Amino acid sequence: MARFAAGDAVAVRRAHPPGHLRTPYYIRGKAGVVERLLGEFANPEELAFGRDGLPLRPLYRVRFAQREVWPDYAGAGADTVDVEIYEHWLEPARKAG
Amino acid sequence: MTDHNHAPPRGPNGGLSHYQTMELAVSELLIEKGLFSEQKLQGEIAAMDARSPETGARVVALAWSDAAFKARLLDDGTAACESIGIDMGPTRLVVVESSAAIHNVIVCTLCSCYPRMLLGLPPDWYKTANYRSRVVREPRAVLREFGTELPDDVVVRVHDNTADMRYMVLPARPKGTESMDREALAKLVTRDSMIGVGLAMTP
Structure with missing residues (x-):
């Protein structure tokens, strides 16, 4: 069961565990909105070490405002970056005002 | 997926880089164990190159x-x-x-x-x-x-x-x-x- 749905405000966990991670550093700790649920996939953090990657993890495409990600962003205010994030890296967040 | 070449590119000192050596070792092992064949490997490289x-x-x-x-x-x-x-x-x-x-x-x-x-x-x-x-x-x-x-x-x-x-x-x-x-x-x-x-x- 997926915990989040399209339109939900989420924040990426600010964590630095060791191992093979698909959550880029630049997006950790940032808040965005779920653009869509992409399905459930084997966890790459487990697959990387020869394990089965189960249970499957919901994967989301999360949209972030560039000005949220880079406070000194020089482009237009409506610019965004979409990043795929597995559910265990996300927590609920308050809607951005 | 890695970028395969028929002649693997050389590492900075002219020899194979760590990952090139690892890739060759793994592909040789897979072929030796019969899980894959050299022809199949070359066929996959050709198919990738053709895209x-x-x-x-x-x-x-x-x-x-x-x-x-x-x-x-x-x-x-x-x-x-x-x-x-x-x-x-x-x-x-x-x-x-x-x-x-x-x-x-x-x-x-x-x-x-x-x-x-x-x-x-x-x-x-x-x-x-x-x-x-x-x-x-x-x-x-x-x-x-x-x-x-x-x-x-x-x-x-x-x-x-x-x-x-x-x-x-x-x-x-x-x-x-x-x-x-x-x-x-x-x-x-x-x-x-x-x-x-x-x-x-x-x-």
């Missing part, structure tokens, strides 16, 4: 001229491409549509993930730390270096291929192409326009 942006251009031209196909492509890129006979392998495709109001560009900040089944091998610059680190942070400056100048009221959306999906841009259909057939349209669709660093050519 080119022409496949992606065919998909774009069809989407431009067939509204029902375009709707299917945006809804489920993998299924839509398979429905016209394209082998998608394990690729799960998301197609993002650019328009006069929104411009999309793709990157893989972690490595070099790329919609290879539709575009072939990625260009060398796509894999550089320069492109990967800058396009996500200052996309407009990077686009300008590719000759793509966008007004401030066009929203720029960067798509980072960090996990299981691969992204392709459906570029905006250029003006003055209303009477063109699919074959002529496909010729306007460049690789860079499907990555999003460029626009489709105007006739």
